[in-house]
Amino acid sequence: MAIVELSTVGTESNIAKITLNRPEARNAFTTEMAEQMLNIIREVDQSDDIRAVLITSSTEKSFCSGADLKERNNMSEGEWKNQHLLYQKMFSAIHDMKQPVIAVVDGYALAGGFEIVLNCDMLVAADTAKFGLPEVTRGIMPGCGGTRLLSKRIGVHRAKEWVCTGRIVSGVEAEKIGLVNVLTNSSEILKKAIEIAEQIVKNGPIAVQTCKQSIEALFGMPNEEAKKIEISYYNRCIDTEDRLEGVRAFVEKRHPRFAGK
Structure with a gap:
């Protein structure tokens, strides 16, 4: 079974839906998952038929909890750095897609999972969503855009607070300070995201x-x-x-x- 799935939605089937599908691990991404994600992103980016992209999760409990620390636990320093180079390629590919990319988030979007969101262009979230960059609590810092992109989304002072404390922020708080485009409930997030995407794909x-x-x-x-x-x-x-x-x-x-x- 694929741990990253690609399908199309919308009235003209020109909206790509990329689904993270490792629910038993809260969609924590492994080397295999990152490779699948990167290949799918490149495929979609090269398509002239796809005009908007959604990134979502197969479970409402978690969008993505970041890198799988169990996999990383036994890595040498060289293996860790090589894996991170793959992660950098994946995140850069998301950010650089020619199509607008909408993150569709319920549950936890933490560490690298939140960085996926920050590398997207828009965010539709459930009021039960949780966001955070807790890397400092593990003696590290965000490595795929967190410090570079969060300040663009919410301002420098709040970004420093979130990153340096590592605290978890609710979807409601995130919406109040402008991070979220649309805040809704769990049952409506995909519908709302598709509505935005449908408005986009009608345009040139x-x-x-x-x-x-x-x-x-x-x-x-x-x-x-x-x-x-x-x-x-x-x-x-x-x-x-x-x-x-x-x-x-x-x-x-x-x-x-x-x-x-």
Whole structure:
């Protein structure tokens, strides 16, 4: 049985759903799981048919509890570092996917599990979700984007508090400070995530992908430099068939049929 599963959802089956499926271990990821995840992400990223991605769990008890410390317990220092290089590739692949990626979280998203969330573009969470980066309680620090990305999501002061205390934060608290896009209950999270994804996939895929890239590239950049780079991203959309189709559809009062060209 696959411990990472890929399926499609949505009215046009153009939304990829990546499901973590190791419930007996709270989806703690092993080398095998990371390899499966990386292969699936690369497959989806290369697809022109997939226009949005959901990452979710097969169990409402846990989204992902991070790296499997039982597997790591007997590793040499070299083996640990080699495994972490694989993890870095996996997390970077999530972050760099051309499609918008929505984390769909119930239960625990801790350590590397929370870093999966932070490497996604949006977050739909249940009010029973729990988030945290408890690495300091094990004498280590987040190694796949936690310190780099959390401050972008919730601000520097709160990020320092969360990371340096290692405390666990409820979905309700996370929503109040702006980490969560939609907070709902366990039975509704997948439905709500699909609703957002359906809104995304109706739009021009080149425009959506370029918007994602632009936001990431320009965050925190000085305004004058950012304006120059932003217009370069804008110009990528001009010479496309999708831009012409969008204008035609508006004039003809119909829904556009974007081809991603």
